[in-house]
Amino acid sequence: MHVPVLLKQSIKSLKIIKNGIYIDATFGSGGHSRSILKKLNCHGKLYAIDKDPQSIKIAHKIKDKRFTFIQGSFSNIKKFCKKHNIIKKVNGILLDLGISSVQLDDPNRGFSFKKDGPLDMRINQKKGISAAQWLIKSKKKKIENILKKYGEERYYKKIAYNIYKQNNIQPILRTSDLYNLILKSTPYQKKNPARRSFQAIRIYLNKELKELKKVLLETIKVLSPGGILSVISFHSLEDKIIKKFMFKNSRKIPNIPKNIPLTYQELKKMHKKKYKFKIFKKIFPTKKEILHNSRSRSAILRSAKLIHNS
Numbered sequence: 327m328h329v330p331v332l333l334k335q336s337i338k339s340l341k342i343i344k345n346g347i348y349i350d351a352t353f354g355s356g357g358h359s360r361s362i363l364k365k366l367n368c369h370g371k372l373y374a375i376d377k378d379p380q381s382i383k384i385a386h387k388i389k390d391k392r393f394t395f396i397q398g399s400f401s402n403i404k405k406f407c408k409k410h411n412i413i414k415k416v417n418g419i420l421l422d423l424g425i426s427s428v429q430l431d432d433p434n435r436g437f438s439f440k441k442d443g444p445l446d447m448r449i450n451q452k453k454g455i456s457a458a459q460w461l462i463k464s465k466k467k468k469i470e471n472i473l474k475k476y477g478e479e480r481y482y483k484k485i486a487y488n489i490y491k492q493n494n495i496q497p498i499l500r501t502s503d504l505y506n507l508i509l510k511s512t513p514y515q516k517k518n519p520a521r522r523s524f525q526a527i528r529i530y531l532n533k534e535l536k537e538l539k540k541v542l543l544e545t546i547k548v549l550s551p552g553g554i555l556s557v558i559s560f561h562s563l564e565d566k567i568i569k570k571f572m573f574k575n576s577r578k579i580p581n582i583p584k585n586i587p588l589t590y591q592e593l594k595k596m597h598k599k600k601y602k603f604k605i606f607k608k609i610f611p612t613k614k615e616i617l618h619n620s621r622s623r624s625a626i627l628r629s630a631k632l633i634h635n636s
């Protein structure tokens with residue numbers, strides 16, 4: 327069971343127009359999708375995207391003419407919108423990043439350090455290589471970089487060294503093997519250190535930050551004037567990217583060094599942007615939600631409205 331995070335708040339942030347066109351770019355178990363459908367009238371439309379081929383089974387359970395499911399990466403959102411003829415017609419896009427509890431809790435997916443299973447970690451198991459294969463083929467330095475960059479792991483050197491050493495003796499193929507190795511490489515900590523390394527490898531393997539940067543840029547091209555972008559993130563690196571993107575596109579004039587002799591009016595004229603975002607206040611889960619659903623503890627919802635100037 328996946329309990330949708332910030333459900334009420336994210337649906338409210340989309341300011342749903344009853345006959346509007348919406349995209350749930352991270353369908354998962356369809357929690358947010360079902361709530362969006364409830365708000366639409368018979369003329370409204372919802373397109374849902376998910377990279378995981380297994381999510382099709384859940385999507386097929388939604389028998390609704392207003393609903394279309396697309397299996398693929400959200401970074402291809404523009405291509406999908408072109409195909410469905412909805413470019414610049416989309417009233418709202420929702421992104422609920424990461425993976426769902428269904429994926430995390432399935433030992434065969436290899437995402438969880440709490441369950442023994444093959445060390446896979448791919449969102450789409452039909453593409454790319456598994457985490458086990460990646461660890462076998464990677465140099466120690468590369469593993470170090472990933473653990474440090476995406477996991478903000480203090481003991482990245484020791485963990486990478488032990489992974490590299492172990493893989494030269496006998497390949498690490500199971501989540502439990504990697505888990506035990508991480509515990510062996512780090513001192514006792516209140517928070518389980520395996521969480522950081524597992525998350526780092528997952529983020530890297532699925533190119534999650536690259537995908538995020540690309541989809542954010544594409545949203546500008548597909549949203550209608552007044553369209554809303556809402557993003558729920560769970561990792562500080564994701565939130566940094568979203569914040570930077572929204573703020574960069576909300577500025578009237580660019581950051582130009584102070585010593586350039588131009589007046590404010592001249593700058594404004596030079597830089598007449600076709601669009602800009604109006605940013606809304608970021609939202610966090612309530613204490614009650616965190617108590618009820620611990621997965622929500624690191625969630626942040628950011629939303630912004632796209633305003634076209636022309």
Ligand SMILES: C[S@@+](CC[C@H](N)C(=O)[O-])C[C@H]1O[C@@H](n2cnc3c(N)ncnc32)[C@H](O)[C@@H]1O
Nearest residue numbers: 330352354355356357358376377378399400422
């Ligand atoms: C946190 S879950 C979404 C849960 C969903 N909102 C719900 O209420 O059930 C994130 C989903 O996004 C999908 N996903 C992750 N990266 C993706 C990408 N680049 N393109 C499309 N889907 C992606 C995952 O497969 C997962 O199902």
